[in-house]
Amino acid sequence: MEHQKYHEIAEAAVDLFNKQGYHATSMQDIADYVGLQKGSLYHYISSxxxxxxxxxxxxxxxxxxxxxxxxxxxxxxxxxxxxxxxxxxxxxxxxxxxxxxxxxxxxxxxxxxxxxxxxxxxxxxxxxxxxxxxxxxxxxxxxxxxxxxxxxxxxxxxxxxxxxxxxxxxxxxxxxxxxxxxxxxxxxx
Amino acid sequence: MEHQKYHEIAEAAVDLFNKQGYHATSMQDIADYVGLQKGSLYHYISSxxxxxxxxxxxxxxxxxxxxxxxxxxxxxxxxxxxxxxxxxxxxxxxxxxxxxxxxxxxxxxxxxxxxxxxxxxxxxxxxxxxxxxxxxxxxxxxxxxxxxxxxxxxxxxxxxxxxxxxxxxxxxxxxxxxxxxxxxxxxxx
Amino acid sequence: MEHQKYHEIAEAAVDLFNKQGYHATSMQDIADYVGLQKGSLYHYISSxxxxxxxxxxxxxxxxxxxxxxxxxxxxxxxxxxxxxxxxxxxxxxxxxxxxxxxxxxxxxxxxxxxxxxxxxxxxxxxxxxxxxxxxxxxxxxxxxxxxxxxxxxxxxxxxxxxxxxxxxxxxxxxxxxxxxxxxxxxxxx
Amino acid sequence: MEHQKYHEIAEAAVDLFNKQGYHATSMQDIADYVGLQKGSLYHYISSxxxxxxxxxxxxxxxxxxxxxxxxxxxxxxxxxxxxxxxxxxxxxxxxxxxxxxxxxxxxxxxxxxxxxxxxxxxxxxxxxxxxxxxxxxxxxxxxxxxxxxxxxxxxxxxxxxxxxxxxxxxxxxxxxxxxxxxxxxxxxx
DNA sequence: CATGAATGAGTTTTCATTCAT
DNA sequence: AATGAATGAAAACTCATTCAT
CATH class of the missing domain: 1.10.357.10 (Tetracycline Repressor, domain 2)
Structure with missing residues (x-):
């Protein structure tokens, strides 16, 4: 939650949701942004x-x-x-x-x-x-x-x-x- | 274009895009709204x-x-x-x-x-x-x-x-x- | 429902669920069995x-x-x-x-x-x-x-x-x- | 094998496999049950x-x-x-x-x-x-x-x-x- | 005109397992 | 011994679009 990586992910999401919109942003986009596999995101967020x-x-x-x-x-x-x-x-x-x-x-x-x-x-x-x-x-x-x-x-x-x-x-x-x-x-x- | 059915489809889209958002509205939703099959929409619109x-x-x-x-x-x-x-x-x-x-x-x-x-x-x-x-x-x-x-x-x-x-x-x-x-x-x- | 293809799918499911179990059978398995893409199965069943x-x-x-x-x-x-x-x-x-x-x-x-x-x-x-x-x-x-x-x-x-x-x-x-x-x-x- | 913890894990598995079925039970479920992290289970079992x-x-x-x-x-x-x-x-x-x-x-x-x-x-x-x-x-x-x-x-x-x-x-x-x-x-x- | 079957790429999410610490 | 980060493959399902009939 207060995890460093969570913040990276949240920042990625802010940037991408802002630029592309929520629906047009995929978990893959977010994963690429932070350099993780998309499955790994789910260590930090639940959805x-x-x-x-x-x-x-x-x-x-x-x-x-x-x-x-x-x-x-x-x-x-x-x-x-x-x-x-x-x-x-x-x-x-x-x-x-x-x-x-x-x-x-x-x-x-x-x-x-x-x-x-x-x-x-x-x-x-x-x-x-x-x-x-x-x-x-x-x-x-x-x-x-x-x-x-x-x-x-x-x-x-x-x-x-x-x-x-x-x-x-x-x-x-x-x-x-x-x-x-x-x-x-x-x-x- | 000026076809009656086109206007029905456009009205359906206006209502649905407004209520649900563009991405959250499927062609199926629009087809249901106007009482056509999904495929039939493409006689009136191209995408x-x-x-x-x-x-x-x-x-x-x-x-x-x-x-x-x-x-x-x-x-x-x-x-x-x-x-x-x-x-x-x-x-x-x-x-x-x-x-x-x-x-x-x-x-x-x-x-x-x-x-x-x-x-x-x-x-x-x-x-x-x-x-x-x-x-x-x-x-x-x-x-x-x-x-x-x-x-x-x-x-x-x-x-x-x-x-x-x-x-x-x-x-x-x-x-x-x-x-x-x-x-x-x-x-x- | 009473569609011919639905019955093919159901029969595939019966055979596969019996042999492999429900959880061990994927929609891909069923699709391969009937010769469709997995997405296409959803014309006939909802889940x-x-x-x-x-x-x-x-x-x-x-x-x-x-x-x-x-x-x-x-x-x-x-x-x-x-x-x-x-x-x-x-x-x-x-x-x-x-x-x-x-x-x-x-x-x-x-x-x-x-x-x-x-x-x-x-x-x-x-x-x-x-x-x-x-x-x-x-x-x-x-x-x-x-x-x-x-x-x-x-x-x-x-x-x-x-x-x-x-x-x-x-x-x-x-x-x-x-x-x-x-x-x-x-x-x- | 004869480790105390192994028995706890096995008991958890028995209870969960019985209640939910083998496929529907995740390693996470078992880990939660015994109060370990998923990864730690692999000190006691191999799969x-x-x-x-x-x-x-x-x-x-x-x-x-x-x-x-x-x-x-x-x-x-x-x-x-x-x-x-x-x-x-x-x-x-x-x-x-x-x-x-x-x-x-x-x-x-x-x-x-x-x-x-x-x-x-x-x-x-x-x-x-x-x-x-x-x-x-x-x-x-x-x-x-x-x-x-x-x-x-x-x-x-x-x-x-x-x-x-x-x-x-x-x-x-x-x-x-x-x-x-x-x-x-x-x-x- | 209209259908509806079919596609195929894409979606989010799950999960057993590994491994550096 | 234990953690927890990370993987990568696989899961079920969605969907815009095409096209033969």
């Missing part, structure tokens, strides 16, 4: 799906953890939302492969693990909606459906997994600032 | 991939066509952007299955057809960026990277394929108005 | 286990059917038991491969199909026990546990799948007569 | 098949040894046959797992070890047939094919591995007595 499960749950849990940290801080709703947008955007763009897998492949999971991811995702959205709801109640934010607002922000940020490239021309933290300005304007009273 | 090609290209071309129509109108940049957002959001939400396939499955295409979709997508993004660039030049919009701005808007709207449900509680045209307000505020001078 | 299910249930059902026919006849208990022994012994020895599979391999079935076979087997044993019980009540047979008596008779006959060879030296009908004499003596009053 | 060889040969040899002891005693044929039936039935029912493996799995052995078991089994059957032949020559038993007679008795007793349960309701020694009465009646003059 291909387990790899997807771990990658997606680790990724969504990372987002949840960070947002919970932000929510706990003593901040205005505006500051919270700024930090949340910054965190979400940089987290997506700092780890595009894992984000891509979460966003694109988690629906390939079978029912039970899919539900777990769904639950975390729902919880994550709730946290966003709470921040916005507080801001509305505070008089910091305009009235509006908090869930839709949160989804608009998340969509704007998530999409970056498809276009952001860290080629030095634009740092993701700078773009994150731009996103904050762009998205907060429509919300602030 | 499974061709179905995905057609669905995705038709979908992206629809977006391009509509946006070109908007661009041709004699409008202010602000009006254009409003119409573009409205069109894009309602188009995604009016046809979630096809949008989902375009957004989630087009990378399963092999190189050549994938490039065609990519070209249309690039062109679509260019049109958005042009609208924004004009607005900046006009003095209607704030300064900012037009491409990033367009991508933020598109991301916010695209994401709706994952959450919008036409259950009568909220019309997509109303949400589109909300999106316009939300997203334009950060852009308008 | 290897289905073959075992069909073979075993068909076999046990044959025994049950014949015994029910005997039970329905207007006979003394002694005559019934004679006919039952004759039927069972000749049926085993007339179709040793299927009997061997029923007797040796049915425990390789997974839970649900195994239970179906078990139910039929239990029913078959009940019918035997009923015959014997009637004989005891009639005063035709000695007192004794009818179930154990039935199991002793069945064991004596079943075992023939391991030793009987139809090499012309001894007809199975003659041995059946001998079995009747041997086994009835201990039962008759 | 999975060797385990089956030992279990089956030990089992058949036990039957042979006991029957030879009976044959050596100075007894009438009738007494000998009574003791043989008693011994065989109680031996099967006292050790159902090993009997089950002998009766059900020995044909999974490859040619050479299978032949060894077969030879012992043939010898065992010969001993039975000799007892019966002597009884016929003595005038104790009716005329009849001694081999078939022996096989009928053995079948009746062997089958008990499938149905006998030591739940206290019926002692196997009592059932053995019943078997003697049942099976001898047809033989005695």
């Amino acid at each position: 291909k799906e387990e790899l997807l499960e771990r990658i997606t749950s680790e990724t969504i849990n990372g987002f949840v953890r960070e947002l919970e940290r932000i929510v706990k801080r003593d901040l205005s709703a505006t500051e919270r939302l700024e930090q949340a947008i910054h965190m979400h955007f940089t987290r997506v763009t700092n780890n595009i492969p894992m984000s891509a897998i979460l966003l694109r492949e988690s629906f390939s999971l079978s029912d039970d693990p899919h539900q777990l991811i769904q639950n975390s995702t729902d919880h994550y959205l709730d946290l966003w909606a709470q921040i916005i709801t507080h801001g509305v109640e505070n008089g910091e934010f305009k009235l509006g459906d908090p869930r839709v607002t949160a989804l608009a922000i998340l969509g704007a940020c998530n999409w970056a997994y498809r276009w952001y490239q860290d080629d030095g021309s634009q740092k993701n933290t700078e773009i994150a600032q731009y996103m904050i300005q762009l998205l907060l304007s429509g919300i602030l009273l | 499974k991939e061709e179905l995905l090609e057609r669905i995705t290209s038709e979908t992206i071309n629809g977006f391009v066509r509509e946006l070109e129509r908007i661009v041709k109108r004699d409008l202010s940049a602000t009006e254009r952007l409003e119409q573009a957002i409205h069109m894009h959001f309602t188009r995604v939400t009016n046809n979630i299955p096809m949008s989902a396939i375009l957004l989630r499955e087009s990378f399963s295409l092999s190189d050549d057809p994938h490039q065609l979709i990519q070209n249309s997508t690039d062109h679509y993004l260019d049109l958005w960026a042009q609208i924004i660039t004009h607005g900046v030049e006009n003095g209607e919009f704030k300064l900012g990277d037009p491409r990033v701005t367009a991508l933020a808007i598109l991301g916010a709207c695209n994401w709706a394929y994952r959450w919008y449900q036409d259950d009568g509680s909220q019309k997509n045209t109303e949400i589109a108005q909300y999106m316009i307000q939300l997203l334009l505020s950060g852009i308008l001078l | 290897k286990e289905e073959l075992l299910e069909r073979i075993t249930s068909e076999t046990i059902n044959g025994f049950v059917r014949e015994l029910e026919r005997i039970v329905k006849r207007d006979l003394s208990a002694t005559e019934r038991l004679e006919q039952a022994i004759h039927m069972h012994f000749t049926r085993v020895t007339n179709n040793i491969p299927m009997s061997a599979i029923l007797l040796r391999e049915s425990f390789s079935l997974s839970d649900d199909p195994h239970q179906l076979i078990q139910n039929s087997t239990d029913h078959y044993l009940d019918l035997w026990a009923q015959i014997i019980t009637h004989g005891v009540e009639n005063g035709e047979f000695k007192l004794g546990d009818p179930r154990v008596t039935a199991l002793a008779i069945l064991g004596a006959c079943n075992w023939a799948y391991r030793w009987y060879q139809d090499d012309g030296s001894q007809k199975n009908t003659e041995i059946a007569q001998y079995m009747i004499q041997l086994l009835l003596s201990g039962i008759l009053l | 999975k098949e060797e385990l089956l060889e030992r279990i089956t040969s030990e089992t058949i040899n036990g039957f042979v040894r006991e029957l030879e002891r009976i044959v050596k005693r100075d007894l009438s044929a009738t007494e000998r046959l009574e003791q043989a039936i008693h011994m065989h039935f109680t031996r099967v029912t006292n050790n159902i797992p090993m009997s089950a493996i002998l009766l059900r799995e020995s044909f999974s052995l490859s040619d050479d070890p299978h032949q060894l078991i077969q030879n012992s089994t043939d010898h065992y059957l010969d001993l039975w047939a000799q007892i019966i032949t002597h009884g016929v020559e003595n005038g104790e038993f009716k005329l009849g094919d001694p081999r078939v007679t022996a096989l009928a008795i053995l079948g009746a007793c062997n089958w008990a591995y499938r149905w006998y349960q030591d739940d206290g309701s019926q002692k196997n020694t009592e059932i053995a007595q019943y078997m003697i009465q049942l099976l001898l009646s047809g033989i005695l003059l």
Whole structure:
């Protein structure tokens, strides 16, 4: 589990699932990547799906953890939302492969693990909606459906997994600032 | 091509690719759906991939066509952007299955057809960026990277394929108005 | 199902499962036997286990059917038991491969199909026990546990799948007569 | 061989081969059972098949040894046959797992070890047939094919591995007595 | 047009066994 | 003695596609 080789395999899976997609990646591909026979992979994992499960749950849990940290801080709703947008955007763009897998492949999971991811995702959205709801109640934010607002922000940020490239021309933290300005304007009273 | 049966097959593919994903949908599934034998499908299509090609290209071309129509109108940049957002959001939400396939499955295409979709997508993004660039030049919009701005808007709207449900509680045209307000505020001078 | 090729496959399976055992027989073996690719077998069957299910249930059902026919006849208990022994012994020895599979391999079935076979087997044993019980009540047979008596008779006959060879030296009908004499003596009053 | 651990492994194999069958039992299952790693098993045994060889040969040899002891005693044929039936039935029912493996799995052995078991089994059957032949020559038993007679008795007793349960309701020694009465009646003059 | 038989390459997974440590 | 990593062959099954009828 915490085995060195497990991490190599998981990294291979992240790279390949990101580039080719979960279904288009074979265990043979992963084995070749790490230099093992495909049968040997099963010393470290119990199934291909387990790899997807771990990658997606680790990724969504990372987002949840960070947002919970932000929510706990003593901040205005505006500051919270700024930090949340910054965190979400940089987290997506700092780890595009894992984000891509979460966003694109988690629906390939079978029912039970899919539900777990769904639950975390729902919880994550709730946290966003709470921040916005507080801001509305505070008089910091305009009235509006908090869930839709949160989804608009998340969509704007998530999409970056498809276009952001860290080629030095634009740092993701700078773009994150731009996103904050762009998205907060429509919300602030 | 224009054969009635072809359309039935394409509709089946849209429904199934949307629900199960491209790779998880077998030709047998499609055949069952339309009440033919697997082999008979090949009278109407030449391959499974061709179905995905057609669905995705038709979908992206629809977006391009509509946006070109908007661009041709004699409008202010602000009006254009409003119409573009409205069109894009309602188009995604009016046809979630096809949008989902375009957004989630087009990378399963092999190189050549994938490039065609990519070209249309690039062109679509260019049109958005042009609208924004004009607005900046006009003095209607704030300064900012037009491409990033367009991508933020598109991301916010695209994401709706994952959450919008036409259950009568909220019309997509109303949400589109909300999106316009939300997203334009950060852009308008 | 009633397809000609299905029967060829089932016959191959009977021969191979009998000779090599269920687990030691691969789908490749069956495919070679009938001259198909292994993938092609799945046009006719849905799984290897289905073959075992069909073979075993068909076999046990044959025994049950014949015994029910005997039970329905207007006979003394002694005559019934004679006919039952004759039927069972000749049926085993007339179709040793299927009997061997029923007797040796049915425990390789997974839970649900195994239970179906078990139910039929239990029913078959009940019918035997009923015959014997009637004989005891009639005063035709000695007192004794009818179930154990039935199991002793069945064991004596079943075992023939391991030793009987139809090499012309001894007809199975003659041995059946001998079995009747041997086994009835201990039962008759 | 005589190592304590070897016996643990052999006992595990007996239990697992009995419950799941030889082919359905993996070396991993056995290793888990005894609390070793798979690889460590090979310090005590040289192959999975060797385990089956030992279990089956030990089992058949036990039957042979006991029957030879009976044959050596100075007894009438009738007494000998009574003791043989008693011994065989109680031996099967006292050790159902090993009997089950002998009766059900020995044909999974490859040619050479299978032949060894077969030879012992043939010898065992010969001993039975000799007892019966002597009884016929003595005038104790009716005329009849001694081999078939022996096989009928053995079948009746062997089958008990499938149905006998030591739940206290019926002692196997009592059932053995019943078997003697049942099976001898047809033989005695 | 439609069928359905057949292919053959591919999939994930299992497993007895070996061997360096 | 024991481990556990690694193998490599084999397993059951899937599937897009072809084609004779």
